[in-house]
Amino acid sequence: MKKNMTRMVAVVSLMTFTASCNKGDDMPPAQSRTITIENVLDSKPLVESGSFKGSGIPPVILPGQSVSFSFYAAKNQRLTFATMYGWSNDLFFAPENPGIQLYDGSGNPVTGDVSAQIKLWDNGTRINQAPGAAVMHPGTAEASVKNVKEVNGMDDYGHTYLAASQLMQVVLNYEGNSKFTLTIKNSSGGTVNETPFSPGVWAVSYVAGGNLLLPEPVYSAGKLSMNGLTNIAEMGDITPLSNYLTQQTGIFTPLSPVLVVVYEGAVNPFYKVGESDRGEGLKELAQKGNADILAAALKTKPGVRNVYVLKDAANTVLLPKINGAMGGKVSQQLSLLPGDRIALATMYGFSNDWFFATTGNDIDGAQNGNVSASVGLFDNGTAISQYPGAGITQANLAGTPLAESKNIQAVPNPNAYNTLPSVAGIVEVTLQ
Template sequence: MKANLMLRFLALSTVFGLVSCSDDDDSSQGPLSGNFVVTIENVFESKEYFDNGTTGFIMPGDSESFSFDAGEGHYLSFATMLVQSNDLFYGFDEMGIPLYDENGNALTGDITAMVSLWDAGTEVNEEPGVGPNQAPRQTGPDTGADENETVKRITEVNDGFAYPNVSDVIKVTLAYDGGTEFTATIENVSGSASITTPLAPGVWVVNGAEQTPLFTVDNTASEGLERIAEDGDNSILDADLTLESGLVSPFAPGAYEINNAVFVIGESATEALEALAEDGNPSGFSNIFNIPVGASGPGPIFPGESYSFEFTASEGDVLSFATMLVQSNDWFIGTNDIELFNNGIPTTGDITNRLELFDAGTEVDEYAGAGNNQPPRQNGADTGAEENATVGVEETAGAHVPLIADMVRVTITAN
């Protein structure tokens, strides 16, 4: 009986691999191996606009300046209340003004001619500088009669009142500080105007073409714009714009290697890495990922999209990979040292905390998301100034660049 049980145990053990039928030891079977799938997901939070900020209370004779970065294709919009009114505000056209011309030249100088006086259409107009429901005289915010109209230039509103010329109240100038930086200055020049008035706290935003971040002509004003135009309260619109402004970037097709490094920290980038890091072109590598999951052809991945690649590896093998942060000159996210087995157990799960943001050292950095030599805005591949540095961790990306975990998520599964 015992002999029969032992034979049955040995048979079952052989089937499930519990014992070996060979006289050799376990090492004769070779190292463990398996199939792995790596998924790289773009987890940037989608944003409508690039940057935003506020302006303060500007008395006659005073001015306020604010600086920002912007690239070709970016526009500037702003709104500030004419305090001696019920719901009038100064601003550019609904889409703002382009900050570069078609030749890439930055807009500079006195741009007051681009400013209009707008009626928010939210409160019935009273005689400017006299009305009891205007900010200097009202008993509290939002006290005037509701108008239930839409946003229009004051020149298109027949309310029977006379308003000072725009240039008699406000002066707006724009300076180009070099690179991608601009400084806008709003000056209150109403001291000698027919109506002397403060300019109330307002907002500004850097937006894209065809966007109307503050208002749309002939449409109802938002609550945030109403509060600016009636009471000089910019808190609501500032909060809304802050929530919808920030850096958003695709990730470009990338490359991976098993037991070879895609990049080497402290050394000059190879031609293949330079092309990957500057232009999102991984063609110089043997193993690439370039087709978004669910797509029919190569392309970048935008928020909510992902890449996936599969390979076979053995115990002792190490994964290296890199993918370009597209809104940069030569930055990439990646790693060189992901061990694919740990004490015989395949590596699985979220490895995002093993990643870093690297600078390839091949092209001079510009402000991320605004540089005119970055892929979304450059005229062609390899157009930026050469940096002649080495590959290293990027440590001065800027406060507007999110943490890695807020840009990308990378997971490994073992089959």
Template structure:
């Protein structure tokens, strides 16, 4: 008689109650270019003309630009019948807002005649040979040079008007008055927050193009330098993170209003604290990280800075993050509303392509970099689509992840 079959024996033993978690390290880096200035350009064609050239008495140059409350305007235009004289405001520039209100009107009183210090002065006027000896003197007010020549006054030669067009756009008109003693050259201009973007009084020329403008009226080299160093710069705010299950949307749901759990504060101020507390209270594995690598204090990421932090997660869980685009009204970085699956190995993997710019829909957007108001929007959380132009995500931020070796 055949023996009864024995009960099979399990070889793998009992399963643990909790699947061991894995620790992942995430790095968020601000990779944006640290531009010196905000906007810059040149205008070479006088109003009403079709070709580049100087503006003679009775003619003018006009240019427009964007600016926020922290910005100032500087420009330079050659006193055409001189060796190296130029009109410009002081190194501090012209303030464009007064307690948040755009400045408009006649700003001629803020314009001065300067000597670039690069060429010996000769008698100004139509007979000026423009062949003075090269010099290496400091930039100074023409009135302090003491060359004994008559250049007229700014008020009798120019009228400079500042207009506000709305939407953070301004227009400047530089009019050469009918009785002026000179024409003026094409204009190089820059919007800035730092002082002395074009020159510094008492210092020699920096060889960035001012000499060309002041001696020949050519704004090209100076404008190229200013434009090359101008652009949108934004800090990246502290990072909110949450580990969650598939199909969960812990931070937001696309195309629906903000839930009132802290995203508005994060997207408008950069503070992730309320949202982190809300998620933790709902039993999410969540938190926030705010200390740049190499620093002992919390703060945003400026160009070149990075956050490095770790999170625990079980196999097949998902990760969501959120971080404000600092120089905005309510724009934030995040993956899709469902996050990304944590299925990464020990090698560092660049996941920046998973990051998108989102609009929290809580505050009306303004021209990038010019934030000056807090106007409630009452909109939806959505992919950024406000009609303005922003740098690509990978030009601002880089996000990498890897699983730590056990």
């Protein structure tokens, strides 16, 4: 009997050991992988720029004539422009830097006559003759080029001028949803400084961290004229400066701290195109860049194995490339089992509620290398959209989003406001 009991214990022990070994064989060890998300956008400092001209041939703006153009702007952004005082050697009209104030201290759009913000400037490259139709162009060059200087009643050669606001009437009209229209009227007719205005250029700079990225895109008082302004001031030729401003105009956006989710299954755990926001925190990520609420909700969901919120060590947000400097980058080591998938999301920072997220079946944990093709750009449908980077209600531009209720959809490109780079030209994701 004792021998039989000993045999039974041995058999049971052997079975237990075998079962344990078989269970281990069925569970391959987790693999350690590193995911990296980088803002690779080659950013530009100007939101918008453009030109204006008269309707005649040549396309000057004669006394009594007007010209208008429209643009978008957020709080703290300014509008600047330049146009030649036509019957001069090298004088031009422009707002005093950093440009025309578009919102008051309470954040309300400025409307009406803003002519007082316009000044007359001497480009410093030609000797000034008495202003009038007899001025010869281009005239005599200065023996030594001077800095750009305001003409405040009298130039360096004793010629007198009325205030710019008596020669040019500038009126702002607010169209709604961050859109303005500026009208420039030549009101110099019948004055001692009657003059046509040349075609002109205009620009609006992005604001980041409360500062204009390019606060003096057209001229700098007390410095030499540059970037083609001389062509406008001397000849009314906008081509060089217009080309420069175009090169400085494009997309600028940070990316919010990045949500990374490791899960098992085949369905993204926090959103689906065509459905509305689930109220679990994606709205807060898409509108304000706050991923913490969604991260906390996901940690309670079945099938979700790990959740991370990755913040850039230097700036929290991932800045784009600025003046050649590399953009922000975050990395996270992941422990992945066979069949695991990876989802991520980050806010298009200068939007109302756009977010980048993995699409389709997200990222297979077994993939290797650049997986940026798995990322798309989506509209969360919870806030009214405005011009990206120039919206008065965009949270990251000191605004309060205006609620709407639509299903999540891909952001078209071109969209209603501009044309964006490819998603891979903004967000780069690698898995190694």
